Amino acid sequence: MAESMTERVARAISNAAYDDKAKAAIGAMREPTEEMLLASWHQTASVSSERRMAVELGTPRSAHLAKMKQRWQAMIDKALEDG
DSSP, X not given: OOOOHHXXXXXXXXXXXXXXXXXXXXXXXXXXOHHHHHHHHHTOTTSOHHHHHHHHHHSOXXXXXXXXXXXXXXXXXXXXXXX
């Protein structure tokens, strides 16, 4: 079974088994910056440039960023839940 994100972070920051510090580190990532959100959107290979452009042109920036933040937070919440 693969290590959870929590276990990998704990091992990386303390070279020890699962630790509360790992959960704190993952939890800290729950509030991404706008730059982080935009970087994740622009680096997603599965979204064609045509579709990305259509989404960017048809959606207000604030709504677009809010949706990306919800997805980001869902990923972090899942990592914390699995930890």
